[in-house]
Amino acid sequence: MPGGAPVKGWLEPVALGSVWRWDTMAEGPEQDKRLPSRRMADDLRERITQRELKPGDKLPSERVLAAAYGAARNTAREAVALLQAEGLVDAQHGRGVFVRSRPALMRLGANRYSRRLRGETGLSPFRIEVTKQGRSPRVECRSVTQDAPPEDVAERLGLDRSKDVVIRRENWYFADEEPVQVGVTYIPAAVAGASPLASEKTLGRGSIYARFEELGYPIARIREEISARMPTPEEAKGLSVPLGVPVIEVLHTGLDDQKRPFEVTRLVMRADLNGLDYEMPVED
Amino acid sequence: MPGGAPVKGWLEPVALGSVWRWDTMAEGPEQDKRLPSRRMADDLRERITQRELKPGDKLPSERVLAAAYGAARNTAREAVALLQAEGLVDAQHGRGVFVRSRPALMRLGANRYSRRLRGETGLSPFRIEVTKQGRSPRVECRSVTQDAPPEDVAERLGLDRSKDVVIRRENWYFADEEPVQVGVTYIPAAVAGASPLASEKTLGRGSIYARFEELGYPIARIREEISARMPTPEEAKGLSVPLGVPVIEVLHTGLDDQKRPFEVTRLVMRADLNGLDYEMPVED
């Protein structure tokens, strides 16, 4: 495969090994020029996508893999690392490497802001969606503080970063005690006033948007700016994001019936568990 | 550093090494128990987020890094690989490892379906957005074929996978000749009929939705299902997605004024160059 220094090879005393190497090349003109680690990865990927290895199945151990290809353990490790970075596979210390199963995505829609849903169930859309999947939801408000808004938030709320303050509410969302989302909501102090929004961790029936409505800010429009990226180390730890899984970040702005922004929420969620689902009219 | 088996150490004959190990622990209670590769990665990440290393800057070479920490080159490589997987850094063969710059995201909004925009400019929203960024857009229709629809597409179009056929149009989107998106549009054969949609690669002024309108399918509502994941090897190659960068997948359904689906498009785009931006009414 090297073929890097064939000329040198001729000048130097003919090594025993080089002979059969050239022979095999002559016999099999269809040289597999892929690197060993890629070959292993490609083969495994093939077996996975062909369903020969099904979700939950265990891959051959690194040492077995290496032996099978006549390669070093590190090379097999490299192959596994590639699959892991693609999110195809999940390594568990001491147990093995397993084909990742694709759990049903939780589909967050715009209807999560619907007043009707709010009224009918009294439950937050998150709870509804998780329950629908047969898992048990939990929402935890970790902190309610007051601070200067981040740049992008200030911009969307029409605030001056150096002057205005916002209430910052940090919420964690769990399904079966597994963390799946973090949301940080920013509310202008002028909007929250002395309401529970400004201080209470629990907001009572009908979710936060019922409270906004009581304050004179009925949610009429939303803007959602969506991006995706790899998690920071903190996010990876906090959300226990597996290797090879990105996060979706949603910067959400709530607007009242006069199109005034009264709230911004930054949602970060595991992309292997969550998706978004919007249906909307084409305007104008 | 290990300190993993201190108890065992007491039971066994006292090794010479263990003495100073306990000593140093006593002297410096602030043991850095992180693994060498993590320490290097953490330090570099810190320097990057603190802007000491700015986008475009070159990191110390692997060999220099290794020497600085008294570690092997492979360990430095591991550290770099971690940063790469986080999408913080971009390695270039022969040149070095560079802090990745965060280019402005292209923001695709729902307004891309607006009839007014379509009429006013005659340009597709993609072209508008790219031009706005001072780059030159290009759209290339790679193929127009006829086939059975994929499962999820059939579902959304209300078709029977084994009976109905669809027109499949594959489009590639470039900015400055850099591929940034791929879109595959599926149209029921019954909808496309013998129109240009069914055969022509170029569709003329006003983009594809003008053609649909002419056929009696004015786009009135859209549904967009969004997810994110790591690219497949094919996507990584086709879109030249750098390591550590996910893709955003949008499964888009176009509905006419009677809420009938007449078209589904699967869009895959590099998450480091693209984002989505929706503004919509809260319905009900």
Added chain:
DNA sequence: AACCGGAACTGGCTTGAGCCAGTTAACTGG
């Protein structure tokens, strides 16, 4: 039957060595 220990597996991380292949700049000869 319950417990505990160890053996034999698993992946995690590191070392230090070597070769290959891009890149760049300085040096050379025309």
Added chain:
DNA sequence: CCAGTTAACTGGCTCAAGCCAGTTCCGGTT
């Protein structure tokens, strides 16, 4: 002055070896 070569960088990949740390299971003890 330009063109081509070369040397000294860079990262890419592999090897072989070793130790550590989880997991699992089996067999012996209590």
